[in-house]
Structure formats: C-alpha cells, structure tokens
Amino acid sequence: MKIDQARVLLTGATGGIGQAIAKELLARGAAVLLSGRSPAKLAALARQLGGPSSLPERIHWHAADLDDPAALAALRDAAAEWRTNVLINNAGTPSFGRFESFGAEHMEQVLRTNLLAPMRLTQALLPALRRQPRAQVIQVGSALGRIGLPGYSVYSASKFGLRGFAEALRRELRGSTVRVQYLGPRSTRTGFNDARVDAYNRATGTAVDTPESVALALVALIESEAAERFLGMPEKLAVRLNGAVPQWLDGAFDKHRASLNPIPLETPT
Numbered sequence: 039m040k041i042d043q044a045r046v047l048l049t050g051a052t053g054g055i056g057q058a059i060a061k062e063l064l065a066r067g068a069a070v071l072l073s074g075r076s077p078a079k080l081a082a083l084a085r086q087l088g089g090p091s092s093l094p095e096r097i098h099w100h101a102a103d104l105d106d107p108a109a110l111a112a113l114r115d116a117a118a119e120w121r122t123n124v125l126i127n128n129a130g131t132p133s134f135g136r137f138e139s140f141g142a143e144h145m146e147q148v149l150r151t152n153l154l155a156p157m158r159l160t161q162a163l164l165p166a167l168r169r170q171p172r173a174q175v176i177q178v179g180s181a182l183g184r185i186g187l188p189g190y191s192v193y194s195a196s197k198f199g200l201r202g203f204a205e206a207l208r209r210e211l212r213g214s215t216v217r218v219q220y221l222g223p224r225s226t227r228t229g230f231n232d233a234r235v236d237a238y239n240r241a242t243g244t245a246v247d248t249p250e251s252v253a254l255a256l257v258a259l260i261e262s263e264a265a266e267r268f269l270g271m272p273e274k275l276a277v278r279l280n281g282a283v284p285q286w287l288d289g290a291f292d293k294h295r296a297s298l299n300p301i302p303l304e305t306p307t
C-alpha cells in the first residue's frame with residue numbers, strides 16, 4: 039500500500055521506535071491513530087508531531103493498556119471509527135537476564151504484552167480491516183523472534199510466538215484483502231534496553247540501530263507488502279542459517295553467555 043493511503047493504528051507510539059514510525063508515516067502523508075498507555079504522553083506527542091498546523095485530520099490518539107480487555111475493546115472501536123487499514127502492533131515490553139532469575143509473574147507479563155495483546159488486537163480489528171478495500175497487519179517482532187540468544191529466553195519465547203502467529207495468519211488470510219507481515223529489528227537505541235543490555239551489546243560487538251532506521255524499514259515493508267523483513271546483513275544471514283541448521287550456531291554465542299553476569303558457568307557434562 040502507498041503510505042499516503044494508509045490509515046494507521048500504531049501501538050507503542052510513545053516509545054522510541056513508535057515515535058520514529060509515527061514521524062515517518064506522517065511525513066509521507068499517512069493518517070495515524072497513536073496509542074500508548076499514558077494520555078499525557080500521547081497528547082504531547084500528537085502536539086509535537088502535528089507542529090504548528092496540528093494536522094488534526096491526520097493525527098489522533100487513544101490511550102489503552104493492551105493487557106486490559108476492556109481498554110483493548112475501546113481501542114478497537116476507536117480504530118474502526120478511524121477507518122484503520124494498517125494495524126501496527128509495535129507495543130512491547132523487554133525481558134533480559136538469566137532464565138533462572140525470572141519469576142512467574144514476569145514471564146506471564148512478557149507473554150501477555152508481547153504475544154497475547156497483539157493477537158487479541160489483531161482478532162478484534164479483523165472485521166473492521168476486512169471492510170476496507172485493502173488492509174495490512176504488521177507485527178513488530180525482533181531478530182530474537184528467529185534466533186534465540188543467551189539472556190533472551192523469555193523475550194524470544196514471546197517474539198518467536200509472534201512470528202509463528204504472523205506466519206500462520208498470513209497463510210490463513212491468503213487470497214483475502216488482509217496481508218499479515220512481520221518486522222524483525224535488531225537491537226535499537228531506545229529506552230527499551232537498560233544498562234545491562236548496553237554492556238552485553240558492547241561485550242559481544244552487537245550492532246545497535248537507530249529508531250529512525252527501523253521506521254524506514256517498516257515503511258518499506260508496508261509499501262512492499264513482503265511477508266517479513268529483518269534488519270542488518272549479519273542478522274539476515276544468521277536468521278537464514280538458524281532456520282536451516284540451528285545447531286551449527288550453538289557454539290557461536292559463548293561470548294553472549296559469558297557476558298550475562300560474572301557467576302561462573304557450569305561446565306556441561
């Protein structure tokens with residue numbers, strides 16, 4: 039779809055990547071319904087993005103905690119009224135650390151926000167999307183939705199799940215007017231990553247992208263209607279190799295494992 043024909047519902051609009059996506063979409067003529075949890079942050083963002091002209095017909099916002107079914111239903115209604123034809127499931131929550139350090143509540147929270155919420159919102163919005171001549175649903179996943187790395191067990195579970203969901207639904211809706219797509223950014227400089235992740239990235243030589251480069255990739259994904267897109271050449275290759283022969287890569291992440299924390303690692307028997 040051409041961007042100036044897109045009427046977008048963007049979740050996670052107040053975050054680092056969300057703000058860059060909103061800016062890029064608006065600059066290219068899309069209409070954007072911004073969503074996040076904080077009305078104050080959304081109102082400020084809408085003002086900032088609208089500039090002096092305020093573009094009231096192309097920017098609107100609706101606050102919703104996507105983990106709350108009633109709030110999600112209200113967002114669905116606002117999105118239907120907006121005549122949304124592009125849903126971008128971008129909201130997400132981080133998880134990083136040794137698997138043994140996570141409590142059940144944390145694991146449930148990550149899966150709820152990163153996997154169940156986009157599934158529920160996609161399902162809730164499908165009838166309205168089907169009423170549009172053409173529609174697209176973009177799941178913002180991660181390279182870690184194709185490659186599991188030490189430190190990202192719970193996060194990868196959520197993003198692998200999201201990718202599986204996107205792939206199955208894309209095939210289920212093939213031949214319909216709704217296209218399902220998956221974007222896999224690599225590490226990106228936003229508030230999502232804390233000092234521990236920055237240290238891990240430095241220790242392992244992990245490349246870190248800007249949110250603006252993720253926004254450009256997302257815009258290209260909307261225009262191309264490709265099934266999925268990953269950022270970064272080494273990551274693209276690793277994703278392919280990992281898909282074909284994952285065990286070949288098992289030894290490639292010892293540096294990542296070692297940099298998780300200074301606890302001596304057990305020697306596998």
Ligand SMILES: NC(=O)c1ccc[n+]([C@@H]2O[C@H](COP(=O)([O-])OP(=O)(O)OC[C@H]3O[C@@H](n4cnc5c(N)ncnc54)[C@H](OP(=O)(O)O)[C@@H]3O)[C@@H](O)[C@H]2O)c1
Nearest residue numbers: 050052053054055075103104128129130223225226228230
């Ligand atoms: N940054 C990275 O390294 C990276 C790499 C690959 C993929 N990604 C993915 O890219 C997406 C955006 O990440 P980001 O870096 O922009 O993160 P971010 O700056 O932390 O922003 C997260 C966004 O998600 C929203 N959010 C979180 N929980 C929510 C909930 N329960 N209900 C509604 N909104 C909720 C936040 O809204 P509030 O304003 O209400 O907090 C915020 O707008 C995520 O899906 C992430 O997994 C990030």
